[in-house]
Each structure stands twice: as C-alpha cells, then as structure tokens.
Amino acid sequence: MADHAPCVLVVEDEGAQREILRYNLESEGFGVVLADNGEDALLLAREEVPDLIVLDWMLPRVPGIEVCRRIKADAGLRDIPVIMLSARGEEADRVRGLETGADDYVVKPFSVVELIARLRTQLRRTRPASMxxxxxxxxxxxxxxxxxxxxxxxxxxxxxxxxxxxxxxxxxxxxxxxxxxxxxxxxxxxxxxxxxxxxxxxxxxxxxxxxxxxxxxxxxxxxxxxxxx
The missing domain is CATH 1.10.10.10 (Winged helix-like DNA-binding domain superfamily/Winged helix DNA-binding domain)
Structure with missing residues (x-):
C-alpha cells in the first residue's frame, strides 16, 4: 500500500467553487475534506488534522482570518500550512493575511493549477517523504x-x-x-x-x-x- 494521499481541508462557502476545488484536488491525488463555514472548519481541523488547509477569507459564522488566527494559536494545528483565498488583492490585505499566520495568499479569481503547485510547495516543506x-x-x-x-x-x-x-x-x-x-x-x-x-x-x-x-x-x-x- 502506498502512503495515503495528503489530506486538504477546503473551506469555501460558495458551493460551485468548493466543488471545483474538490474535483481538481482529488484528480491530482489529494484527499479532500470540505467545510462551508468557519465554525465547521475549526471542528474539522481538530478532528481530521489535515496536511493542508485552503481557507477562504469571507466565511459565515467565523471569518477565515479568525479561523487562521485560531489554527495558528493551537499547538496541535499551528504547523499545518494554511493557504488563504480572498478577493481582497490590496497589499494591506495580503499583509494582514500573512501576519495572521497564513503560509500563502492567493487572490481570486485564481488558477487551480497554480493553487495546486502552491500546495505541493507547502508539502515539500511539511511532508517531504510524500514528495x-x-x-x-x-x-x-x-x-x-x-x-x-x-x-x-x-x-x-x-x-x-x-x-x-x-x-x-x-x-x-x-x-x-x-x-x-x-x-x-x-x-x-x-x-x-x-x-x-x-x-x-x-x-x-x-x-x-x-x-x-x-x-x-x-x-x-x-x-x-x-x-x-
């Protein structure tokens, strides 16, 4: 049996975007767990302890920026790479996202191919054997x-x-x-x-x-x- 697929927690409240990400990530060999709000994202992060988190900024219940802050404050989760997705492309927003603890910041609309490349870059750092x-x-x-x-x-x-x-x-x-x-x-x-x-x-x-x-x-x-x- 090969190493199991790296697991990505995708947190996105737009259903169509969430399914596009799921389909493309699974096609590239990733396991995918889905959440459509910040509250569920925090629960799933603690239950699943994924290898990577793709996190939208604008979320119901708990905003993505706050989800990121809580993940990075949790000793059991802080090492999980977080890639923030946002329509906010201003430099101040990028800086805020990164200073909150996001490991990368991708502006919408984005290329799924580029996002997957960024995920693999993070995996080389955190799961080198899988690469x-x-x-x-x-x-x-x-x-x-x-x-x-x-x-x-x-x-x-x-x-x-x-x-x-x-x-x-x-x-x-x-x-x-x-x-x-x-x-x-x-x-x-x-x-x-x-x-x-x-x-x-x-x-x-x-x-x-x-x-x-x-x-x-x-x-x-x-x-x-x-x-x-």
Whole structure:
C-alpha cells in the first residue's frame, strides 16, 4: 500500500467553487475534506488534522482570518500550512493575511493549477517523504524515491508499513504522534484497524532499526503515542 494521499481541508462557502476545488484536488491525488463555514472548519481541523488547509477569507459564522488566527494559536494545528483565498488583492490585505499566520495568499479569481503547485510547495516543506525526498535523522537515512533505508551506512530491511511509519516519524523528529494520528497517516483515514495495531508495527520498526545494533530511536510517550528522538 502506498502512503495515503495528503489530506486538504477546503473551506469555501460558495458551493460551485468548493466543488471545483474538490474535483481538481482529488484528480491530482489529494484527499479532500470540505467545510462551508468557519465554525465547521475549526471542528474539522481538530478532528481530521489535515496536511493542508485552503481557507477562504469571507466565511459565515467565523471569518477565515479568525479561523487562521485560531489554527495558528493551537499547538496541535499551528504547523499545518494554511493557504488563504480572498478577493481582497490590496497589499494591506495580503499583509494582514500573512501576519495572521497564513503560509500563502492567493487572490481570486485564481488558477487551480497554480493553487495546486502552491500546495505541493507547502508539502515539500511539511511532508517531504510524500514528495519523494531524502530524509535523515542521526545515523538513519530514508530515501523515499528509491524506497530504501540505511543506518550507519548499512541497509535495513523494512516492511511497507514500517517504511511508511518511519517516514512519518522522520518528517517531524521530536513530534509526539498519537496512535490515531499514526493510523490515519500510515493506513489512511478510510481504513479501519484497531489502534493497538500501531504498537505491533512500532515493535517491528524498532527491531528493524536495531538489527545491526545501535540505540532504539523510537520513544514511547506513555498515554499518548510515539516520537522519533
């Protein structure tokens, strides 16, 4: 099974625009979650923890600029890239959006092709393994493009699930992932497996990482989940 598709939360109150974005993003291999108001956007951001958020400025209930501010103030969400969409093209509006925490700002009307390119740029920063990049942590090197892992220069033999698990941990060393977050990232949000399954695969990953010796780099955070380093 390949890494599950990066998930984009699209927050747009105009139905036609929302469906255009959904269709084009899904055509490009993204998973899509939809919201049509700021209140639902905040709830879905916390429930789904998407990889990216496309956020319209003008929204009912809670304005997009306030949604962005709250996301960036939330320790569990602040690292999610937010691309703000707005008909406001003045420099002052762009500056306000960026100062609120938006990672990028796109003025309507916009090119969907350009928006997807901007999303991929953000993914290269936050999910480099999904973009085929080479990751390293201490003496561990993971080549996502060639699907190879080595430690201290010696090749390691990992199963496909352990490879996806390691790539997730290596993208954010030190971050504590809950079991639910790892299940979602490694198996995908549409696959239903017992959360204890993650413990089995973490055990296999640790064994693989230590097959030539060396310390165990995968840390258990009691009552929460796992972290690398």
């Amino acid at each position: 085929g990049q080479r990751l390293s942590f201490a003496d561990i090197v993971l080549d996502a493009a060639e699907h190879r892992v080595s430690r201290a220069g010696r090749p390691l033999h990992l199963g496909p699930t352990e490879f996806r698990l390691l790539s997730t941990l290596m993208e954010r060393p030190g971050r504590v992932w809950t079991r639910e977050q790892l299940l979602d990232r490694v198996w995908g949000r549409d696959i239903h497996v017992d959360s204890r399954t993650i413990d089995v695969h973490v055990g296999r990953l640790r064994k693989a990482l230590m097959q030539h010796g060396g310390d165990n780099p995968v840390r258990t955070v009691r009552g929460t989940g796992y972290a690398l380093g």
